[in-house]
Amino acid sequence: MELTTVREIFRNREEYLGKEVTVGGWVRSVRDSKTFGFLVLHDGTFFEPLQVVYHDKMENFAEVSKLNVGAAVIVRGILTPTPQAKQPFEIQAEEVTVEGASAPDYPLQKKRHSLEYLRTISHLRPRTNTFQAVFRVRSLIAYAIHQFFQERDFVYVHTPLITGSDCEGAGEMFRVTTLDLEDLPRTADGKVDTGKDFFGKETNLTVSGQLNGETYAQAFRNIYTFGPTFRAENSNTTRHAAEFWMIEPEIAFADLKDDMMLAEAMLKYVIRYVLEHAPEEMNFFNSFVDKGLLERLNHVVDSEFAHVTYTEAIEILEKNNKNFDYKVSWGCDLQTEHERYLTEQVFKRPVFVTDYPKEIKAFYMKLNEDGKTVAAMDCLVPGIGEIIGGSQREDDYEKLTQRMDELGLKKEDYGFYLDLRKYGSTRHAGFGLGFERCVMYLTGIANIRDVVPFPRTVGNCEL
Amino acid sequence: MELTTVREIFRNREEYLGKEVTVGGWVRSVRDSKTFGFLVLHDGTFFEPLQVVYHDKMENFAEVSKLNVGAAVIVRGILTPTPQAKQPFEIQAEEVTVEGASAPDYPLQKKRHSLEYLRTISHLRPRTNTFQAVFRVRSLIAYAIHQFFQERDFVYVHTPLITGSDCEGAGEMFRVTTLDLEDLPRTADGKVDTGKDFFGKETNLTVSGQLNGETYAQAFRNIYTFGPTFRAENSNTTRHAAEFWMIEPEIAFADLKDDMMLAEAMLKYVIRYVLEHAPEEMNFFNSFVDKGLLERLNHVVDSEFAHVTYTEAIEILEKNNKNFDYKVSWGCDLQTEHERYLTEQVFKRPVFVTDYPKEIKAFYMKLNEDGKTVAAMDCLVPGIGEIIGGSQREDDYEKLTQRMDELGLKKEDYGFYLDLRKYGSTRHAGFGLGFERCVMYLTGIANIRDVVPFPRTVGNCEL
Numbered sequence: 001m002e003l004t005t006v007r008e009i010f011r012n013r014e015e016y017l018g019k020e021v022t023v024g025g026w027v028r029s030v031r032d033s034k035t036f037g038f039l040v041l042h043d044g045t046f047f048e049p050l051q052v053v054y055h056d057k058m059e060n061f062a063e064v065s066k067l068n069v070g071a072a073v074i075v076r077g078i079l080t081p082t083p084q085a086k087q088p089f090e091i092q093a094e095e096v097t098v099e100g101a102s103a104p105d106y107p108l109q110k111k112r113h114s115l116e117y118l119r120t121i122s123h124l125r126p127r128t129n130t131f132q133a134v135f136r137v138r139s140l141i142a143y144a145i146h147q148f149f150q151e152r153d154f155v156y157v158h159t160p161l162i163t164g165s166d167c168e169g170a171g172e173m174f175r176v177t178t179l180d181l182e183d184l185p186r187t188a189d190g191k192v193d194t195g196k197d198f199f200g201k202e203t204n205l206t207v208s209g210q211l212n213g214e215t216y217a218q219a220f221r222n223i224y225t226f227g228p229t230f231r232a233e234n235s236n237t238t239r240h241a242a243e244f245w246m247i248e249p250e251i252a253f254a255d256l257k258d259d260m261m262l263a264e265a266m267l268k269y270v271i272r273y274v275l276e277h278a279p280e281e282m283n284f285f286n287s288f289v290d291k292g293l294l295e296r297l298n299h300v301v302d303s304e305f306a307h308v309t310y311t312e313a314i315e316i317l318e319k320n321n322k323n324f325d326y327k328v329s330w331g332c333d334l335q336t337e338h339e340r341y342l343t344e345q346v347f348k349r350p351v352f353v354t355d356y357p358k359e360i361k362a363f364y365m366k367l368n369e370d371g372k373t374v375a376a377m378d379c380l381v382p383g384i385g386e387i388i389g390g391s392q393r394e395d396d397y398e399k400l401t402q403r404m405d406e407l408g409l410k411k412e413d414y415g416f417y418l419d420l421r422k423y424g425s426t427r428h429a430g431f432g433l434g435f436e437r438c439v440m441y442l443t444g445i446a447n448i449r450d451v452v453p454f455p456r457t458v459g460n461c462e463l
Numbered sequence: 464m465e466l467t468t469v470r471e472i473f474r475n476r477e478e479y480l481g482k483e484v485t486v487g488g489w490v491r492s493v494r495d496s497k498t499f500g501f502l503v504l505h506d507g508t509f510f511e512p513l514q515v516v517y518h519d520k521m522e523n524f525a526e527v528s529k530l531n532v533g534a535a536v537i538v539r540g541i542l543t544p545t546p547q548a549k550q551p552f553e554i555q556a557e558e559v560t561v562e563g564a565s566a567p568d569y570p571l572q573k574k575r576h577s578l579e580y581l582r583t584i585s586h587l588r589p590r591t592n593t594f595q596a597v598f599r600v601r602s603l604i605a606y607a608i609h610q611f612f613q614e615r616d617f618v619y620v621h622t623p624l625i626t627g628s629d630c631e632g633a634g635e636m637f638r639v640t641t642l643d644l645e646d647l648p649r650t651a652d653g654k655v656d657t658g659k660d661f662f663g664k665e666t667n668l669t670v671s672g673q674l675n676g677e678t679y680a681q682a683f684r685n686i687y688t689f690g691p692t693f694r695a696e697n698s699n700t701t702r703h704a705a706e707f708w709m710i711e712p713e714i715a716f717a718d719l720k721d722d723m724m725l726a727e728a729m730l731k732y733v734i735r736y737v738l739e740h741a742p743e744e745m746n747f748f749n750s751f752v753d754k755g756l757l758e759r760l761n762h763v764v765d766s767e768f769a770h771v772t773y774t775e776a777i778e779i780l781e782k783n784n785k786n787f788d789y790k791v792s793w794g795c796d797l798q799t800e801h802e803r804y805l806t807e808q809v810f811k812r813p814v815f816v817t818d819y820p821k822e823i824k825a826f827y828m829k830l831n832e833d834g835k836t837v838a839a840m841d842c843l844v845p846g847i848g849e850i851i852g853g854s855q856r857e858d859d860y861e862k863l864t865q866r867m868d869e870l871g872l873k874k875e876d877y878g879f880y881l882d883l884r885k886y887g888s889t890r891h892a893g894f895g896l897g898f899e900r901c902v903m904y905l906t907g908i909a910n911i912r913d914v915v916p917f918p919r920t921v922g923n924c925e926l
Contacts, residue, residue: 135679157602177637228691424490424562
């Protein structure tokens with residue numbers, strides 16, 4: 001169908017003013033008097049709606065006046081400037097065709113609904129202002145991330161979702177099976193016969209694509225993943241979902257410093273992209289969701305990220321221990337309260353905390369010369385805390401296997417990973433960015449359930 | 464680390480000729496004489512390797528000469544034109560630093576390995592020419608698809624992977640569970656107590672994001688998905704994988720014609736993008752994998768796709784029935800042999816087959832006025848057969864529920880989907896593109912296992 005989008009009209013208004021346009025969209029509100037009426041029309045392509053004036057010269061004047069919120073219409077008319085009004089222009093309609101009416105029990109009325117209520121109608125909530133803004137910005141962030149890496153010739157790698165190994169041990173996993181749970185096959189000793197499962201063994205949903213990603217970095221040098229990951233953790237917080245998307249770049253011939261430069265450049269790139277491509281949405285968030293959002297994001301774009309070692313950070317935090325629920329001391333993991341204190345109170349900008357004790361980090365991180373810490377980095381941002389976690393990887397075969405022995409990891413489970421250290425090993429590094437956390441950070445939305453189209457959390461798997 | 468990439472050197476050679484460069488990469492071959500030697504270096508950023516000449520003035524001349532294939536080195540030297548040689552330039556090395564040696568049992572030697580063998584070392588095969596080309600092109604295709612839709616202001620929607628419903632009934636599904644299979648909780652009547660599972664009910668991996676996608680198209684008008692989907696089908700063919708990626712655009716205020724225009728524009732866009740951005744890789748495929756590839760793709764870009772109804776197609780095919788393994792008649796599903804005959808022999812270009820019998824298509828497809836066929840389309844391309852399947856969706860509440868009744872589908876399972884027909888229904892359409900099939904089509908690679916980094920098929924879930 002030859003329709004002009006509302007986005008096209010707003011962005012290139014000079015081309016359309018005074019001319020006939022045909023627009024399809026959904027009715028946000030109807031107001032009528034005896035001889036004419038107003039429709040506020042939203043077509044999903046642009047944050048702002050378009051006002052339509054219609055008249056009783058139309059045959060279906062009564063039908064249009066009785067339309068309920070949510071109805072779909074196609075409007076043909078002249079785009080007319082309205083210098084006295086709030087909106088810059090309106091359509092003086094010559095024809096309004098009802099594409100699809102909206103039943104009287106339409107759940108979205110003009111009043112403001114709570115986010116909690118809207119979560120119960122996840123198929124309709126994208127029609128509201130808030131979720132129009134959230135999910136357009138989510139889409140733009142995803143694209144900005146691809147663009148950032150592709151402009152730098154990184155290869156996008158689809159690492160597998162179904163995995164036969166719990167490589168990172170990073171969290172509880174979901175089992176994937178085609179066995180009939182009501183009639184499980186058994187081996188001679190009475191155990192479930194996983195050899196009869198689809199893949200001939202036990203399989204789970206991945207918690208990270210990193211180890212697979214490293215194999216491609218050792219071939220393409222610079223790669224990134226962008227795909228779903230899963231955690232079967234029984235945590236009912238505003239920051240955890242069972243299914244979420246992650247970005248995991250991996251770079252060869254690179255150390256921790258290169259890794260941090262990449263992370264900083266990526267975050268700034270994405271923020272700039274969204275500020276430029278979704279100004280209406282970002283203003284909406286700044287006005288109605290998180291008052292300091294734009295100031296904070298602009299500040300991030302303009303500032304150099306700070307750097308502090310874990311050891312220095314602990315010294316700073318210990319001085320403030322009386323104000324923390326969890327008291328810190330060297331060797332402990334940082335909680336969100338500590339992370340936010342560092343980035344919001346101490347540094348007042350994003351900060352990289354580096355060189356964590358090896359005991360609280362994963363086995364594959366590169367051991368520093370002190371023998372106690374590893375070349376890890378977490379990037380902390382105001383309002384969120386940790387948004388990125390990364391490290392230089394242990395590229396030395398001997399040191400890596402020694403660390404695996406210490407942790408009781410079996411070498412035969414990691415043959416492919418050790419091969420990378422046997423055949424042309426390079427210093428290399430990477431990080432993980434939780435995509436939903438990034439969307440929360442850029443929109444000010446406080447609950448992860450409100451930045452995922454159809455969120456999956458403990459006890460919740462609707463639609 | 465400050466390294467220049469081989470891509471940068473090849474693409475902007477004038478900037479680097481005669482100057483010092485430092486390059487990191489992996490050794491493809493070493494040849495030495497008494498006083499000097501050659502390294503062929505590949506850094507993963509560019510299809511062509513770079514030749515390095517090194518001399519016995521270097522302290523580590525002997526070490527370098529003994530390097531095995533696959534070793535990682537960093538080379539500093541002058542980029543020097545070689546007008547007499549096959550390659551356009553080489554590095555006259557001043558320093559070669561060994562970053563990581565390669566053990567003598569390195570599985571990739573200079574000889575050509577079979578694709579079957581390389582599948583057994585999926586962590587190393589991306590280091591070969593063939594898989595360098597395949598996986599760079601795969602990455603470029605993915606990006607081209609995003610760029611195509613984003614340039615047109617489509618919203619990218621992440622539809623869920625874990626789903627509580629088998630909405631489309633499109634195939635066998637993988638069960639997702641956190642229940643302990645060795646100790647399943649039971650209800651009073653002895654059945655597995657799915658209420659105790661992570662989500663409080665039975666869940667599976669999705670086979671399609673379409674129905675979820677439609678809810679977003681009715682809010683944003685134009686959306687697309689690009690994510691993994693799963694089929695637990697016990698089929699061991701060259702075209703089926705248990706885990707694969709799909710692109711599913713969905714457009715509101717649009718009919719089947721709009722849908723086909725979108726599909727054609729997308730395919731042409733992606734082909735053009737890859738021809739432009741990976742000329743070396745595409746030439747490689749054309750020379751070593753599929754001799755007619757470039758001619759075929761260029762022809763697709765330049766031709767208008769053909770259109771034929773299913774009924775007309777059957778008439779054409781019936782005349783050739785003697786040559787088919789499966790004889791066709793009106794009402795039957797088309798097999799690959801029929802699809803390829805149509806696109807390769809009859810039309811000699813991509814062809815849309817439209818208006819299939821409703822019995823062989825999904826419940827949600829729009830019933831045509833004849834009451835027998837639905838507004839479906841399959842796009843067939845030479846060398847592959849069906850690459851895209853789509854339809855206009857039934858937007859009429861009464862017709863949709865009638866069709867669901869005929870098929871025994873329960874309305875209560877599709878409440879959200881029916882809501883879209885109650886509240887501002889619009890004519891709308893969409894299609895699905897199997898991403899791997901698209902990669903096969905653009906590279907000429909014949910087995911799906913060779914276009915997925917870590918393929919998952921029956922009995923196979925390595926790494």
